[in-house]
Amino acid sequence: MISGVKKSLCTLLACITVLSVMLVPAPPKASAASDVTVNLSAEKQVIRGFGGINLPAWIGDLTAAQRETAFGNGPNQLGFSVLRIYVDENKNNWYREVETAKSAIAHGAIVFASPWNPPSDMTETFNHDGDTSAKRLKYDKYAAYAQHLNDFVTYMKNNGVDLYAISVQNEPDYAHTWTWWTPAEMLNFMKNNAGSINCRVIAPESFSYLKNMSDPILNDSQALANMDILGAHTYGTSFNNFPYPLFKQKGAGKELWMTEVYYPNSDNNSANRWPEALDVAYHMHNAMVEADFQAYVWWYIRRQYGPMIEDGTISKRGDSMAQFSKFIRPGYVRVDATKNPNTNVYTSAYKGDNKAVIVAINKGTSAVSQKFVLQNGTASGVSTWITDASRKVASGASIPVSNGSFTAQLPAQSVTTFVASLGSGSGTGTGTTYEAETGTALTNAAAETANSGYSGSGYVNFNGSTDAAIQWNSVYCAVAGSKNVKFRYALDTGTRNLDVYVNGTRVISNTAFAATGGWSTWGETTVQVPMDAGINTVKVVTTGTEGPNMDSITVSAQ
Numbered sequence: 370m371i372s373g374v375k376k377s378l379c380t381l382l383a384c385i386t387v388l389s390v391m392l393v394p395a396p397p398k399a400s401a402a403s404d405v406t407v408n409l410s411a412e413k414q415v416i417r418g419f420g421g422i423n424l425p426a427w428i429g430d431l432t433a434a435q436r437e438t439a440f441g442n443g444p445n446q447l448g449f450s451v452l453r454i455y456v457d458e459n460k461n462n463w464y465r466e467v468e469t470a471k472s473a474i475a476h477g478a479i480v481f482a483s484p485w486n487p488p489s490d491m492t493e494t495f496n497h498d499g500d501t502s503a504k505r506l507k508y509d510k511y512a513a514y515a516q517h518l519n520d521f522v523t524y525m526k527n528n529g530v531d532l533y534a535i536s537v538q539n540e541p542d543y544a545h546t547w548t549w550w551t552p553a554e555m556l557n558f559m560k561n562n563a564g565s566i567n568c569r570v571i572a573p574e575s576f577s578y579l580k581n582m583s584d585p586i587l588n589d590s591q592a593l594a595n596m597d598i599l600g601a602h603t604y605g606t607s608f609n610n611f612p613y614p615l616f617k618q619k620g621a622g623k624e625l626w627m628t629e630v631y632y633p634n635s636d637n638n639s640a641n642r643w644p645e646a647l648d649v650a651y652h653m654h655n656a657m658v659e660a661d662f663q664a665y666v667w668w669y670i671r672r673q674y675g676p677m678i679e680d681g682t683i684s685k686r687g688d689s690m691a692q693f694s695k696f697i698r699p700g701y702v703r704v705d706a707t708k709n710p711n712t713n714v715y716t717s718a719y720k721g722d723n724k725a726v727i728v729a730i731n732k733g734t735s736a737v738s739q740k741f742v743l744q745n746g747t748a749s750g751v752s753t754w755i756t757d758a759s760r761k762v763a764s765g766a767s768i769p770v771s772n773g774s775f776t777a778q779l780p781a782q783s784v785t786t787f788v789a790s791l792g793s794g795s796g797t798g799t800g801t802t803y804e805a806e807t808g809t810a811l812t813n814a815a816a817e818t819a820n821s822g823y824s825g826s827g828y829v830n831f832n833g834s835t836d837a838a839i840q841w842n843s844v845y846c847a848v849a850g851s852k853n854v855k856f857r858y859a860l861d862t863g864t865r866n867l868d869v870y871v872n873g874t875r876v877i878s879n880t881a882f883a884a885t886g887g888w889s890t891w892g893e894t895t896v897q898v899p900m901d902a903g904i905n906t907v908k909v910v911t912t913g914t915e916g917p918n919m920d921s922i923t924v925s926a927q
Contacts, residue, residue, distance in 0.1 A: 403710045409744060415895045415897055417626065417699055420664075427455075453666050487506050492505065503544075505549050536574050537550075540576040541554075571597070571598040575602060578601040578602065597878070603652075632652040643685050647689060654708075693786075700883075741774060747773065747791065756784050770789065804921045805922070806825060809842065820859065820889040841908070850900070851897050852899075856896075857891055867879075867880055868910045882916075888918055
């Protein structure tokens with residue numbers, strides 16, 4: 370059975386490779402030489418993380434050492450913060466996913482799952498463009514299939530893995546060896562069955578970000594209400610088709626993830642070819658800047674064309690990914706930056722944990738002297754990390770910041786990440802901060818001053834209660850639309866989940882708050898939520914037995 374699956378997979382990958390050659394992404398037009406201006410107040414999407422899939426049913430599980438390499442964030446580690454796992458149609462095989470998923474969560478990563486097929490008794494064959502052996506979910510089994518997904522969520526939870534989300538179907542529009550779904554069938558399930566799934570729901574995971582699969586969901590209020598994350602694969606998708614105006618228009622409060630890709634090919638032993646591996650960083654740049662994706666998920670974590678090769682060492686493709694994954698942590702927010710300041714130079718910028726992170730890619734064959742200007746934030750210097758033909762993720766020289774700017778050499782065919790510690794008050798822009806202990810309504814929670822490091826007059830302790838809550842009653846927005854809400858909180862160990870309500874409507878379920886390392890160690894996580902013009906209420910409710918200490922929220926325009 371496994372060898373048959375591998376054979377099918379190889380056929381699929383070959384087809385996709387041909388497709389990617391036919392649809393080579395067109396590079397954005399180069400601008401005239403200019404500075405990179407980073408506006409720390411101009412916030413874009415919240416970043417959930419970077420990662421890949423582990424699929425032990427097909428190629429074997431990651432070893433304990435490989436899990437450390439994938440999800441640890443020390444030297445010679447990838448710093449992945451997202452793991453995708455496989456929902457086997459056979460429940461007897463679900464145990465295979467547990468150990469790596471538990472390790473990922475222990476390192477602070479989030480885990481989501483995708484199915485390829487429902488159980489065999491729920492499917493039937495039909496004629497798909499002449500293929501009479503094509504498979505689909507029986508129309509009278511939609512409710513049973515939703516329960517099957519619920520069973521997987523429960524199984525993983527009972528084995529120590531709280532899934533962040535679960536998908537309805539992997540690549541429903543490219544299902545030559547798995548289960549087909551038409552856009553109408555996907556819409557039907559999302560309207561009438563997805564609401565019964567006890568987890569965030571991802572749909573539709575089109576193989577090439579084909580909007581005909583997701584447009585119907587966005588255009589139907591009930592289906593949209595039941596979709597938490599719009600997931601897409603980007604095989605063969607040109608960069609010109611990365612933007613999604615309809616999602617911008619209708620997707621407030623929803624997340625947008627790129628849930629599978631390999632790029633630029635799946636050639637055997639291609640992972641260490643340079644500068645080909647630099648194209649991975651270029652693809653990630655466009656995924657962040659042009660598509661506004663919040664997560665970027667590679668296909669196999671360990672493969673001869675992946676971020677980790679078969680012996681468990683990090684490849685040059687992995688080094689390119691690590692320039693994003695090691696420094697842009699979950700909850701960071703992308704901010705506006707000049708995206709193409711010079712020919713062959715591409716930049717993006719992010720902020721979080723009172724840091725600014727700039728990733729600069731030089732695809733040219735000559736070094737470039739590039740000036741960077743920080744707006745609405747202060748820093749005294751930046752540390753540098755360089756990947757090129759001879760360096761992996763190597764620490765470079767620190768560069769001083771003078772009058773809000775610095776100049777750096779970008780080596781030929783390289784990716785460089787700059788990390789700056791921001792001065793007090795940097796990057797707050799037009800955001801407004803609301804303390805947790807004043808102007809709020811508390812349920813099973815109390816204001817305290819026992820731990821240090823809080824702002825204002827104290828913080829709120831949830832008192833270890835289920836359904837404890839804080840409601841901010843006077844959150845003002847001049848203009849309706851999607852807003853970034855940044856929570857400042859402290860959490861000793863583990864991960865806690867909270868529901869977020871705006872004006873009485875739950876807009877986010879079980880958003881994860883990762884450990885900060887202590888009850889006096891304050892960190893930040895940011896969510897995007899829709900708000901009305903004028904006065905809004907924002908409420909957070911614990912979904913477990915204990916919430917983090919909550920200091921404040923800062924609300925700003927997206």
